[in-house]
Amino acid sequence: MEEDKFALVERIIKDIHLVLSKIAELRAFDIVPVDTNIRNKSPVLHLENCLGLESWCIKHVYMYSYSEIMDKYCTKGRRKTFNVSLNSERLIKLLNVTLLLNPELSLFWNKRRMLVLECLLDKIYELHFTRLILSRKPKCNDAFAYRRWLLDIMFKDDSLQNNNIQDIINEELNICTLASDKNPNNYHSWNHRIWFLNKLKTLEKQFNVHYHYIKEYNFSEQWVAKNVSDYSCFHYRQFCIKNIYLLNDDLWIKFTKSVNLDLRKTFVRILAANFPKDSTIQVSEDDLLTYSENNLVNLLLFHSVKKCYCILDNVLVCRKLETLFHELEVNNELIRFYKHHETLWYHRRFIIHEIVRIIYDHFCLTKSNGSLIRNTCKKCTYDDERQKQAKMVRYDSNCIYSCVLFNVLLTHERKFVEEMRMNFDNYADRHEKYLKFVEGFNNSSKCL
Amino acid sequence: MTYSGRNKFEIARFSGEDENHINRKLPKELLLRILSYLDVVSLCRCAQVSKLWNILALDGSNWQRIDLFDFQRDVEGPVIENISRRCGGFLRQLSLRGCESIADGSMKTLAQSCPNIEDLNLNKCKKLTDQTCQALGRRCNKLQRINLDSCPSITDISLKALADGCPLLTHVNVSWCQSITDNGVEALARGCPKLKSFICRGCKNVNDKAVSSLATHCPDLEVLNVQGCDNVSDESISKLGGGMRRLCVSGCARLTDAALAAVAARCPALATLELAQCSQLTDAGFQALARNCRMLERMDLEECVLITDTTLVHLSMGCPRLEKLTLSHCELITDYGIKQLSMSPCAAEHLTVLGLDNCPLVTDGALEHLTSCHNLQLIELYDCQMVTRNAIRKLRSHLPNIKVHAYFAPVTPPVAGGGARPRYCRCCNII
Numbered sequence: 015m016e017e018d019k020f021a022l023v024e025r026i027i028k029d030i031h032l033v034l035s036k037i038a039e040l041r042a043f044d045i046v047p048v049d050t051n052i053r054n055k056s057p058v059l060h061l062e063n064c065l066g067l068e069s070w071c072i073k074h075v076y077m078y079s080y081s082e083i084m085d086k087y088c089t090k091g092r093r094k095t096f097n098v099s100l101n102s103e104r105l106i107k108l109l110n111v112t113l114l115l116n117p118e119l120s121l122f123w124n125k126r127r128m129l130v131l132e133c134l135l136d137k138i139y140e141l142h143f144t145r146l147i148l149s150r151k152p153k154c155n156d157a158f159a160y161r162r163w164l165l166d167i168m169f170k171d172d173s174l175q176n177n178n179i180q181d182i183i184n185e186e187l188n189i190c191t192l193a194s195d196k197n198p199n200n201y202h203s204w205n206h207r208i209w210f211l212n213k214l215k216t217l218e219k220q221f222n223v224h225y226h227y228i229k230e231y232n233f234s235e236q237w238v239a240k241n242v243s244d245y246s247c248f249h250y251r252q253f254c255i256k257n258i259y260l261l262n263d264d265l266w267i268k269f270t271k272s273v274n275l276d277l278r279k280t281f282v283r284i285l286a287a288n289f290p291k292d293s294t295i296q297v298s299e300d301d302l303l304t305y306s307e308n309n310l311v312n313l314l315l316f317h318s319v320k321k322c323y324c325i326l327d328n329v330l331v332c333r334k335l336e337t338l339f340h341e342l343e344v345n346n347e348l349i350r351f352y353k354h355h356e357t358l359w360y361h362r363r364f365i366i367h368e369i370v371r372i373i374y375d376h377f378c379l380t381k382s383n384g385s386l387i388r389n390t391c392k393k394c395t396y397d398d399e400r401q402k403q404a405k406m407v408r409y410d411s412n413c414i415y416s417c418v419l420f421n422v423l424l425t426h427e428r429k430f431v432e433e434m435r436m437n438f439d440n441y442a443d444r445h446e447k448y449l450k451f452v453e454g455f456n457n458s459s460k461c462l
Numbered sequence: 463m464t465y466s467g468r469n470k471f472e473i474a475r476f477s478g479e480d481e482n483h484i485n486r487k488l489p490k491e492l493l494l495r496i497l498s499y500l501d502v503v504s505l506c507r508c509a510q511v512s513k514l515w516n517i518l519a520l521d522g523s524n525w526q527r528i529d530l531f532d533f534q535r536d537v538e539g540p541v542i543e544n545i546s547r548r549c550g551g552f553l554r555q556l557s558l559r560g561c562e563s564i565a566d567g568s569m570k571t572l573a574q575s576c577p578n579i580e581d582l583n584l585n586k587c588k589k590l591t592d593q594t595c596q597a598l599g600r601r602c603n604k605l606q607r608i609n610l611d612s613c614p615s616i617t618d619i620s621l622k623a624l625a626d627g628c629p630l631l632t633h634v635n636v637s638w639c640q641s642i643t644d645n646g647v648e649a650l651a652r653g654c655p656k657l658k659s660f661i662c663r664g665c666k667n668v669n670d671k672a673v674s675s676l677a678t679h680c681p682d683l684e685v686l687n688v689q690g691c692d693n694v695s696d697e698s699i700s701k702l703g704g705g706m707r708r709l710c711v712s713g714c715a716r717l718t719d720a721a722l723a724a725v726a727a728r729c730p731a732l733a734t735l736e737l738a739q740c741s742q743l744t745d746a747g748f749q750a751l752a753r754n755c756r757m758l759e760r761m762d763l764e765e766c767v768l769i770t771d772t773t774l775v776h777l778s779m780g781c782p783r784l785e786k787l788t789l790s791h792c793e794l795i796t797d798y799g800i801k802q803l804s805m806s807p808c809a810a811e812h813l814t815v816l817g818l819d820n821c822p823l824v825t826d827g828a829l830e831h832l833t834s835c836h837n838l839q840l841i842e843l844y845d846c847q848m849v850t851r852n853a854i855r856k857l858r859s860h861l862p863n864i865k866v867h868a869y870f871a872p873v874t875p876p877v878a879g880g881g882a883r884p885r886y887c888r889c890c891n892i893i
Contacts, residue, residue: 021867022869025844051870054843054848054850054869054870
């Protein structure tokens with residue numbers, strides 16, 4: 015009986031291996047719940063590029079292949095210089111089966127790494143294999159880590175062709191999208207996506223990664239709109255927003271075209287609606303539209319306390335603000351539409367924090383341990399006050415709390431929190447507290 | 463006795479010093495004789511006993527037949543060079559199966575030092591090239607058997623060198639040496655008329671010309687394996703001579719009934735015939751075969767999709783010695799054919815292995831008929847979806863030692879003894 019069982023398992027492993035030989039076409043693998051097999055039928059199902067395995071055989075196949083690998087290929091005994099190439103085909107077969115059934119086995123993934131380094135496994139095959147694994151377990155970190163390892167090696171290889179890179183990029187982003195789609199809050203897939211874009215940035219030889227920044231920005235905007243509770247994709251969204259800062263002039267134009275929205279208009283509309291009433295300058299929306307970037311930033315952050323004479327890039331500051339206020343507007347709508355979603359409020363905190371940081375940067379300040387500290391200019395090494403680094407006196411910090419942008423933001427947030435409170439959204443109160451105690455919005459409450 | 467001459471002086475020297483009882487009582491010749499029965503590992507241990515034993519154990523006469531398969535990971539060039547120096551002309555048989563780190567250089571040393579070698583197995587020595595065979599052809603004229611399975615760098619040049627230098631060759635295996643073509647095989651056939659066995663699985667370039675020259679020049683040919691050589695057709699297979707015992711033409715999809723008829727007429731002594739994936743064969747061919755080849759013992763008919771129960775009728779009547787029969791993927795086979803088989807003379811005594819996987823028409827009835835095959839040890843039933851668990855159980859009750867391969871989940875025996883374990887710690891006597 016025991017021998018018959020082994021023969022059955024061997025046969026199933028062989029059947030799986032046959033299907034896996036066409037791995038480039040395989041799209042998905044899963045275990046089909048069949049508790050008892052009444053008929054004498056193969057548990058390996060192969061239909062339209064999908065591989066299935068009936069659940070009744072899992073226990074036997076897994077135990078068999080796992081123990082064989084552990085017994086024969088993972089012994090650390092007298093013979094340490096064990097030559098895997100000896101029976102690598104058998105090992106690969108068993109590894110394939112075991113990892114398909116249980117991909118959370120770092121030891122076996124390391125065995126695969128060893129085989130790849132000895133050129134006994136093809137890297138492209140491995141990419142296909144991990145894709146198959148991820149189709150069943152989209153949260154498998156071992157598989158993602160293995161992919162990263164493979165891609166690292168592949169990108170180091172100079173013979174990689176440009177169009178091959180393009181294929182790899184498409185494939186990788188596609189896989190991340192699928193994995194994120196299958197499993198909400200898939201930290202691993204979004205993390206992998208961030209790693210991949212950062213990796214592309216370090217390559218940057220034959221292609222421009224900035225196009226992908228724009229693409230990913232638009233992609234993530236659509237994605238977060240559909241997955242309002244997925245904090246992992248919001249984290250990715252934040253990564254995309256920061257990447258947008260890096261675009262140059264040409265690409266910025268391209269970017270503004272691609273979003274199908276006049277970013278400046280959104281920005282100016284929020285400004286005009288929340289302009290401080292006691293301000294000496296009264297402006298209408300149309301007026302603001304005519305301002306150049308430089309003038310607009312000067313208007314919003316009129317007071318600069320810089321001691322050095324470096325020219326601030328007001329155009330960049332303006333672009334950052336446009337992006338962030340667009341994000342704020344999108345966030346408003348999402349919160350109005352999807353009530354009681356904590357993730358959306360956390361994302362809002364990020365936006366506010368970014369805007370406040372721009373203001374701090376403008377005044378050469380940083381926040382440390384809850385108190386504001388004068389920072390040295392980032393561009394020149396002007397640091398006459400470095401020794402002091404004292405806590406800022408009230409008078410100095412007033413320049414922040416009196417600048418137009420800060421007040422616009424304050425008014426806007428007040429209004430929004432009030433509106434949400436009417437809708438019984440509990441997170442509104444928490445947001446107000448956050449603004450008060452973390453971002454220091456209470457310091458200027460007397461202004462209102 | 464045969465210890466090599468150059469050691470005589472040393473033996474005399476060391477045996478004089480040696481005070482051990484065994485060495486004083488036994489003459490060196492007898493010691494040597496005893497050592498000659500030991501295996502490689504024991505010999506190496508004996509060689510560490512004393513200086514005298516070292517000389518005796520490492521004497522070439524003890525090292526005529528060496529198989530290094532168990533040490534394949536450790537064997538490297540210098541090992542082979544040492545062995546060839548020690549053994550010299552004594553070496554008859556050497557197996558380096560799986561010793562992948564062996565290269566041409568050490569094989570050249572071997573060929574020079576051991577001219578009397580008769581049997582050389584180089585299976586999977588992937589680094590070896592034609593230079594090895596050229597050296598063998600120059601020096602080792604007594605070579606009878608050579609196995610070059612899975613040495614991908616071997617080409618026609620090797621076969622020509624062997625044909626020129628080793629006329630005594632009887633067994634040649636060049637499977638998966640994909641560069642081999644009809645030119646090399648023809649040279650071999652002309653140079654080695656004593657050839658009995660030629661195996662070239664997976665050599666895509668071996669064609670009719672190659673097989674024809676083997677058939678013409680090697681009258682003693684008994685074994686031919688051209689599995690996967692899909693250029694081979696009826697023309698050459700029909701020329702094979704009467705000595706044939708084993709023929710494997712699996713994967714030669716161009717073969718038709720004409721080849722079977724010719725084989726039937728010319729090779730009455732055929733014992734093994736493998737015809738997997740020869741999908742053009744029909745009942746007519748097997749009728750002719752069964753009429754003449756009465757010695758057939760093993761047949762592989764996997765994916766001969768056209769054959770029906772009629773073939774089984776012919777086989778059961780014509781081949782009383784049939785032991786092993788594979789009918790995988792022969793989708794037209796039904797219970798009737800199995801019934802005929804089980805009633806045949808071969809069934810009761812000889813039939814041991816029967817492959818019926820992927821025969822969709824086979825049902826429980828077939829298994830009932832097979833209960834009369836007392837010698838049946840293995841039956842394959844994968845994907846025979848009409849076969850039920852009950853029928854298998856019944857078959858097992860009739861033939862208790864049979865192995866049944868099917869896709870039924872193994873019945874896990876109830877967990878026994880697990881609860882019986884005492885619940886207290888054995889090492890402490892508190893409870």
